Amino acid sequence: MARLAASLVTIAAASTTLAAAADRLVRLPLGDPARRDREIRIVLDGIVDTATGDTIDPDTLAARLAHVKLVIIGEEHTSVESHRVQLQVIRALETAGRQVSIALEMFPFAEQPSLDAWAEGRWSEEEFLSKGRWYDVWGYRWSYYRDIFLHGRAGRMPFVAANVPRDVVTAVRQKGFDAIPRDAADHLPPAIDVDSAEHLTFFKAALEDGGVHGGMPDETLKPMLAAQATWDAAMAWNATRVLERTREPSAVVVLLAGSGHVAYGLGIERQARAWFKAPIASVMPVAVADSHGTIDTVRASYANFVWGVAREASPAWPSLGISTRAADDGRRQVIDVEPDSPAHGKIETGDVVLAIGDAVVDSREAMNRAFARYEWGDIARLVVRRGSHELTVAVLLRRTP
Numbered sequence: 001m002a003r004l005a006a007s008l009v010t011i012a013a014a015s016t017t018l019a020a021a022a023d024r025l026v027r028l029p030l031g032d033p034a035r036r037d038r039e040i041r042i043v044l045d046g047i048v049d050t051a052t053g054d055t056i057d058p059d060t061l062a063a064r065l066a067h068v069k070l071v072i073i074g075e076e077h078t079s080v081e082s083h084r085v086q087l088q089v090i091r092a093l094e095t096a097g098r099q100v101s102i103a104l105e106m107f108p109f110a111e112q113p114s115l116d117a118w119a120e121g122r123w124s125e126e127e128f129l130s131k132g133r134w135y136d137v138w139g140y141r142w143s144y145y146r147d148i149f150l151h152g153r154a155g156r157m158p159f160v161a162a163n164v165p166r167d168v169v170t171a172v173r174q175k176g177f178d179a180i181p182r183d184a185a186d187h188l189p190p191a192i193d194v195d196s197a198e199h200l201t202f203f204k205a206a207l208e209d210g211g212v213h214g215g216m217p218d219e220t221l222k223p224m225l226a227a228q229a230t231w232d233a234a235m236a237w238n239a240t241r242v243l244e245r246t247r248e249p250s251a252v253v254v255l256l257a258g259s260g261h262v263a264y265g266l267g268i269e270r271q272a273r274a275w276f277k278a279p280i281a282s283v284m285p286v287a288v289a290d291s292h293g294t295i296d297t298v299r300a301s302y303a304n305f306v307w308g309v310a311r312e313a314s315p316a317w318p319s320l321g322i323s324t325r326a327a328d329d330g331r332r333q334v335i336d337v338e339p340d341s342p343a344h345g346k347i348e349t350g351d352v353v354l355a356i357g358d359a360v361v362d363s364r365e366a367m368n369r370a371f372a373r374y375e376w377g378d379i380a381r382l383v384v385r386r387g388s389h390e391l392t393v394a395v396l397l398r399r400t401p
Contacts, residue, residue, distance in 0.1 A: 027039065028201070030301060032264075034051075035051065035300035036299065038300050042286055042298055042306055042308040043288075045308060045309070048308070049304070050305065058092040059095070064305075069279060070243070071283065073256055074257065074283070074285065075259060075285070077140045079309075080316045081312055082309065083148060090152070093254065099250045099251045101159075103242065107138070107159075109162075111132065111161045115159040117131070164184050164187060169230050173224060173227035192229050192230060193229065196266060196270060203228065228261075239272075243278070264301055265282060283304065285308075286308060287312070288308045288310065317372075317375065317376070318378070320347070322343045324364075330362055331385075332361055332367050334350060334351045342395050343395055347382070352385040353383075375397070376397055382395060
């Protein structure tokens with residue numbers, strides 16, 4: 001049950017990895033009827049326009065996005081390659097004379113003041129990480145996103161907190177839309193579409209690829225899908241409202257979100273089209289290989305533009321390979337340990353993490369921030385409470401060959 005719970009959180013947060021998305025998930029017959037019945041060949045370091053089959057460069061991509069007002073770029077959160085693609089698209093649009101705003105899945109609407117302080121240069125990098133609580137609000141290592149944030153600030157690009165807080169999405173999953181707090185309702189559209197059979201099909205496929213689904217009935221999956229749709233709708237709503245507040249013809253919002261929110265236009269794009277009538281386009285980085293071999297093609301309806309990237313066998317920065325939740329005392333209790341991860345055989349489900357190195361772990365933020373100091377090859381010494389005992393566990397941070 002712990003592994004199931006951890007996996008469901010991962011899927012609901014739309015962190016379906018590009019490695020998981022590779023092969024089967026990128027070939028589903030879903031999405032745009034004009035493109036869903038054919039496949040297109042992907043090109044390493046090339047961008048394929050899935051409507052025409054043309055292989056193009058970033059400048060040509062910007063030209064083909066000339067009339068698009070919302071560009072949604074998918075990502076695997078721990079993929080250097082996908083963040084590189086995001087930055088290259090932003091740069092290409094900027095070079096083409098577009099007024100770019102960067103909307104972020106990573107930040108819920110209440111954190112907008114932190115993004116403003118960063119964009120306006122009032123906070124240093126370290127102040128943004130600490131005062132803006134990066135390692136609590138998002139948690140993934142800052143290094144993955146740093147170049148995008150630095151470039152956006154240098155170019156005076158607004159940053160937009162596009163998401164809603166986790167507790168809002170949890171409330172929807174557990175109690176339905178009537179449980180949405182009043183302050184959050186102002187950051188959501190009047191209606192959220194949860195009745196897409198294709199979205200449910202994709203959701204099931206993503207769960208199955210993660211080894212999670214196990215034949216769960218649709219009635220069990222639908223509350224989870226409603227939570228996912230709430231995320232999608234929030235990001236669509238908050239990103240497009242930026243455009244409604246400007247009269248600048250060159251304005252474009254680039255929305256950065258996990259690939260599960262972008263694939264086949266079934267997530268953010270489908271929600272946005274209910275009220276936003278300007279052109280929308282999606283760009284998806286796709287690895288040209290996974291652990292099973294080469295990936296030559298994807299379904300043409302997977303995205304408007306598919307950017308072939310190199311396979312990343314391991315994340316650029318280390319991960320322990322554990323999932324945690326808040327214990328009764330606020331510390332982090334382990335609910336899952338990934339097979340073949342650095343923590344496997346060292347950390348056990350049920351352990352409560354008390355410290356990492358010399359840093360006390362008394363919150364999610366403290367744990368993420370403490371671990372962000374490590375590199376591959378280091379030894380992370382964790383103090384854990386296991387039952388009634390405290391012990392120090394040395395975890396060697398090595399990648400799986």
